[in-house]
Amino acid sequence: MTGSRHDVHRAYCAACGTRVSRQFRPGPDGRPDAKCPRCGSLERHRFLSLLLGSLGPDLRDLDTVVEIAPSRQSTPLIDRLGARRRVRLDLGHDKREVDALASLTALPLRDASVDLLVCYHVLEHVPDDCTAMREIARVLSPRGIALLEVPIRMGVATEEDPLAAPEDRVRRFGQADHVRWYGDDFDDRLAAAGLSSVRVTPPALVGEAAVSWFRLMAHEVVWVARPGQACGTPVLPGSGSGLAAAFDAVLADLARTEARLARARTRAERLAAERDALRARLAGGQPSAEHPMLTRLRRAAHL
Ligand SMILES: [Zn+2]
Known part of the structure; x- marks a missing residue:
């Protein structure tokens, strides 16, 4: 049986760990049922929380974790992992707390020193994203994992133009500070930079019923990447693991x-x-x- 929001009225916020009986609030673009009324998490933060939980065995005894462009909602999720060293980086100052200002194309980190790197919605801002991806591959430790998210359109190639005028970027890439819209070749770009990756979606990880229960976005995609071309990617629960079926049943x-x-x-x-x-x-x-x-x-x- 597939659940729907009409079957179970309450929801569970995987970010703050509470059952929510009130309506979730609209998201930044006005989409309904997006923001947790308790902790302010959006769909991607709740999915990140579940993803970090699913990667649990791969994320034990972490030395250094890096968050690129941290957010108020994602930082507590990463802090929970209990890494010995946490580094929050961003390119510029704003009201968010960061540990250092740095470009993704020149990370101030040693080779093979990072066990987990979280980089959500950053690469589409970076003109030279190939260098940024190579930097991610460089700093990841042999056991390191990068969680990446970018705006993507399936079925088409990446469209990019770092030299486009801001008003042109809004029309072509959705925002004045975006220089591209990724397409099907995103995985190939990661591979060319030395990262092997798998795509993970909420329905694949937890099943359709839990997508509704956790108020996730069914079409969201996160790339779980590791350094190297053919090394083993993390074993994630998916449709074959029984986790999704268990959620459906419960x-x-x-x-x-x-x-x-x-x-x-x-x-x-x-x-x-x-x-x-x-x-x-x-x-x-x-x-x-x-x-x-x-x-x-x-x-x-x-x-
Ligand atoms: Zn919450």
């Missing part, structure tokens, strides 16, 4: 329990109304007019 069971609870509530309300009506009838009768037998029955029943 959430279907939860939906049935909620439906049973709703029916029981309706029955209880009907019985309470009948009881109140009976009480009103008994209280309304005058003692003189009440049949002695009814009085005795009433006393016996403590009504």
Whole structure:
């Protein structure tokens, strides 16, 4: 059975770890049901939290983790991993907290020193993204993992123009500070830079029912990349692992329990109304007019 948002009304925020019964808030672009009312996480932060959990065995005993362009919502998720050293980098100053200002094309990090690097929605800003990808491959340790996310259009090649005027970029790439829109060749670009990668989507990781329960975006894609051309990519739970099927079963069971609870509530309300009506009838009768037998029955029943 496939769940839907109509089957189970409540949701679970995988970022702050709480069950949310209120409506999720709209996202930055006004899309409905996107932002957790408790912690402010968006769909991608909740998916990142689940992804980090799924990669658990690969993320034990971390030495250095690097977050590129950190956010208020993602930093706590990465902090939870308990790495010995955490480095937050960004190109420029704003109100976010960073440890150093640096370009992705010249990372101030030693070769093979990073066990986890998280880089969401950055590469589309970088004119020389090949150098940026090579830098990621350079700093990753042999066991290192990079989690990458970019805007992508499936079925077409990457369209890019780092020299385009800002107003032209808005029209062609969606934002004045984007220089490209990635397409199907993104994986090849990673491979050319020395990164082997797998694509992970929310439905593949946790199943359709859990996509709804966690308020994720079904079409989101994260690239889980490792240094080297043919080395083993992390083993992620997917459709074959049983995790998605387990979520489907649990959430279907939860939906049935909620439906049973709703029916029981309706029955209880009907019985309470009948009881109140009976009480009103008994209280309304005058003692003189009440049949002695009814009085005795009433006393016996403590009504
Ligand atoms: Zn939350």
